[in-house]
Amino acid sequence: MSALLQSRASGVHRRKVALLGTGTVGTALLARWARLQRASSLGDFDLQEVRNTRLRWKSAAGLDAAALVATAPAPAREDAFDAPALGEGGIVIDATASDDTAAQHAAWLAAGLHVVTANKSGIGGEFARYRAITRHSDRYGDSATVGAGLPLLRSLRELRAGGDEVIAIAGVLSGSLAWLFHAYDGMRPFSALVREAGRLGYTEPDARLDLSGEDVRRKLLILARAAGSPLEPAQVVVESLVPSPLGALSRRDVDAGLHLLDTPLRERFQAAHRLGRRLRFIARFDAQGARIGLEAMAPDDPLALGGGCDNRVAIWSSRYRERPLVIQGPGAGAEVTAAALLDDALRLTRRA
Ligand SMILES: NC(=O)c1ccc[n+]([C@@H]2O[C@H](COP(=O)([O-])OP(=O)(O)OC[C@H]3O[C@@H](n4cnc5c(N)ncnc54)[C@H](OP(=O)(O)O)[C@@H]3O)[C@@H](O)[C@H]2O)c1
Known part of the structure; x- marks a missing residue:
């Protein structure tokens, strides 16, 4: 049994997750996250951080997706997003349309993270960026980028x-x-x-x-x-x-x-x-x-x-x-896109 599985079985390991983007898709994702968590279908995921361009919510103990608005945010400029702080095996969910975040996908993957994305600028940008990302395709979830999770x-x-x-x-x-x-x-x-x-x-x-x-x-x-x-x-x-x-x-x-x-x-x-x-x-x-x-x-x-x-x-x-x-x-819509993102996160980490 791997160290990760052992620690999971003993309940010690919690997989740390950050969500970028709280627009149409990010909001639907938080709602779905809360529903799955109530049904105990999210396993060992801990939502550590949620950010948009203005605000960030952060808690080492894990954020409550159902009550995020009740958690005081800090201005996003106070600290830049530090993906590697999620630790190896952590998950970045990119629900933005930002080229800046897409430009980071390959680096986050190289740092041992999983990246799950609705943002098309990663693998839909220049071919060099696509190639750098797909070197780590076993940790990249992209089914929300085209057809919002349709099996394309x-x-x-x-x-x-x-x-x-x-x-x-x-x-x-x-x-x-x-x-x-x-x-x-x-x-x-x-x-x-x-x-x-x-x-x-x-x-x-x-x-x-x-x-x-x-x-x-x-x-x-x-x-x-x-x-x-x-x-x-x-x-x-x-x-x-x-x-x-x-x-x-x-x-x-x-x-x-x-x-x-x-x-x-x-x-x-x-x-x-x-x-x-x-x-x-x-x-x-x-x-x-x-x-x-x-x-x-x-x-x-x-x-x-x-x-x-x-x-x-x-x-x-x-x-x-x-x-x-x-x-x-x-092939569009917040609910199906959010579902595709969480499906990818669950699928990638189930086999990790
Ligand atoms: N809507 C759909 O039906 C659908 C379907 C499939 C795929 N998608 C894709 O999903 C992505 C999100 O779509 P959406 O409709 O939710 O867009 P949206 O409503 O415009 O929301 C985008 C969010 O991203 C945040 N953001 C932008 N740059 C950021 C950065 N550098 N760091 C952190 N947060 C950042 C924005 O922050 P602010 O709130 O501060 O502006 C906003 O909260 C897009 O790539 C879109 O193409 C959408």
Whole structure:
């Protein structure tokens, strides 16, 4: 029995965990943590630290996730985050979208920690960063980065482990763009739908981040790399939906400029409609390369089906050569993302 298992069995070892980010996902994670803890499903995890850019909560005795707001925070600038202080085997949960935290993933892993992340800037950034992180893939949980825990990365890795070559991947990878193009019927202005999606919490506060396709670029990079490609961000051709004048506006003026989307998208819709086709924002990776943009699809195409904010991904491989493996389901949302993060933490440490 290893020293870690012995100490666990004797109840001495508690695995120390830090959560970075208390936004939509971080808050859902704390709620799920509290539920699992009440049901004794969290085993030997101790929540030592929770931080955002402004505040940090810290307790060597372990924080109560259910009552965090009742615990007095300190300003985050008082002390920088010290991941190695969690000790070997500790877990950093990254529920931020910060490039600064993603830049630390490889160092935290090299220090013997586990990293569990919804932040795509780690393995969805430059290939060198991806390579440094995946040297420690047995301690890296990334299933929340694409499809919010849908079995996408797992399936690609298992196909390759089983000897399959992944020939192509195509999919709807953005929940917000899926919702927008399901809802768009060419009658209501597209800008009105973007505002509605914002009210429903489906888009980023600045919807240009969704409409530019940059978030999808990171997701496609993550999938393509899981399929074995050393793709760099600049090799993905992205067709942004944001017209240049809208892109040039300050954040404060975006809402007033959203009408700039209406004419170009109505024209695209009408051209597709005349052919009996449906517009979908599709990411593709195959022997021709990687590209992302709006496509007019046959209504019975698997990628044109589904509803709501669903992600849908088709995978062609040696065994799925004629008809692809299609994986579909809710690919965004705080609850499923938080569940994917905690699932990863439990899975990685169960086998450690
Ligand atoms: N929302 C979803 O449905 C969803 C689904 C899948 C994946 N994701 C991914 O999950 C991540 C979090 O998404 P979200 O919707 O929860 O974002 P969010 O609501 O904007 O929250 C982000 C949080 O990260 C904190 N933060 C930023 N930089 C930090 C740093 N250097 N150290 C510590 N905390 C830092 C922010 O602090 P402040 O509070 O001080 O600003 C904020 O609390 C993103 O990478 C997103 O792409 C989200």
